[in-house]
Amino acid sequence: MPIIHMTIPPLPHYIIGGYTLAPAGRKHPSRRNIEVFDLLVVTRGCLYIGEEEQHYEVSGGHALILRPDAYHYATRACQEQTSYYWIHFQTTGQWGMSEEAIAEERIVGTNELIEKAKERMLSSSFYTTQTFTKQLPQFTKLLQPSKMESLLNQLVQLNMNDHIPSVKWKQQLAFQEVIEHLSASMETQGPTPSALCAEQAASYLREHYRDNITAQELGESINFHPVYIARCMQKEFGCAPFDYLMRFRIERAKLLLLQTDLAVARIGEEVGFNHAAYFASCFAKYEGISPRKYRQRFSHG
Numbered sequence: 612m613p614i615i616h617m618t619i620p621p622l623p624h625y626i627i628g629g630y631t632l633a634p635a636g637r638k639h640p641s642r643r644n645i646e647v648f649d650l651l652v653v654t655r656g657c658l659y660i661g662e663e664e665q666h667y668e669v670s671g672g673h674a675l676i677l678r679p680d681a682y683h684y685a686t687r688a689c690q691e692q693t694s695y696y697w698i699h700f701q702t703t704g705q706w707g708m709s710e711e712a713i714a715e716e717r718i719v720g721t722n723e724l725i726e727k728a729k730e731r732m733l734s735s736s737f738y739t740t741q742t743f744t745k746q747l748p749q750f751t752k753l754l755q756p757s758k759m760e761s762l763l764n765q766l767v768q769l770n771m772n773d774h775i776p777s778v779k780w781k782q783q784l785a786f787q788e789v790i791e792h793l794s795a796s797m798e799t800q801g802p803t804p805s806a807l808c809a810e811q812a813a814s815y816l817r818e819h820y821r822d823n824i825t826a827q828e829l830g831e832s833i834n835f836h837p838v839y840i841a842r843c844m845q846k847e848f849g850c851a852p853f854d855y856l857m858r859f860r861i862e863r864a865k866l867l868l869l870q871t872d873l874a875v876a877r878i879g880e881e882v883g884f885n886h887a888a889y890f891a892s893c894f895a896k897y898e899g900i901s902p903r904k905y906r907q908r909f910s911h912g
Contacts, residue, residue: 617704625785651676657671660677766782813844861894
């Protein structure tokens with residue numbers, strides 16, 4: 612099942628939408644590279660649509676998202692009167708496609724982390740925006756078709772007064788609910804075995820990050836072989852278990868450095884490091900700066 616991955620923030624934003632009642636014999640228009648996403652939600656009948664090499668039959672209670680960079684065309688005319696909502700939306704953030712769902716949290720590589728740390732050093736504020744991935748099924752059976760129809764009808768009705776800023780805001784809020792309903796329809800299909808293993812391992816590492824965890828202990832705790840765990844975490848999170856644990860420890864250390872007056876060595880112990888020098892070395896590797904200098908950068912003195 613094709614999945615659309617969007618980096619958030621920024622939030623995907625509603626542009627315009629409408630309701631169409633297509634008689635039997637009408638075809639959906641063919642278009643190429645329209646530069647916006649086109650969400651189609653059929654309430655009755657069926658739309659027969661192709662995107663590049665893939666063909667879809669979008670019947671009542673189903674939704675399809677057409678990509679902004681692809682060729683869309685009708686594979687056949689409607690066989691009966693067909694009613695559907697259409698929504699054009701876009702995101703100014705990054706987006707991509709995959710054939711299956713992936714873990715929403717991803718730990719980036721060491722080099723990328725160092726580069727991000729250098730960028731943060733140029734900023735005057737610690738409170739930088741944290742992004743995450745929102746996943747949407749390109750084609751899905753809706754979990755609550757009636758609820759989706761109500762939201763889409765609300766969006767269309769608001770079009771009458773969308774010249775008013777407060778109305779535009781209401782449209783964006785309603786559209787975010789539409790996005791959430793699309794996402795929820797995918798979640799009901801359940802995670803893959805690989806995702807389940809990776810999520811269990813990540814949960815264990817987060818819960819026991821202060822402990823000296825070995826690969827064998829991790830495997831025994833969730834009943835998976837360490838090699839399989841490593842393969843699953845690499846696939847779902849983009850890193851090995853030890854790297855995931857290290858990143859989490861460093862993030863915890865950063866909070867303690869800013870929110871407490873604990874000595875640097877003590878903070879290292881609090882987040883699972885037995886030796887202060889090793890803590891300082893790991894912190895500098897991931898953040899590009901020593902723990903002490905990191906704290907001094909945000910101090911008032």
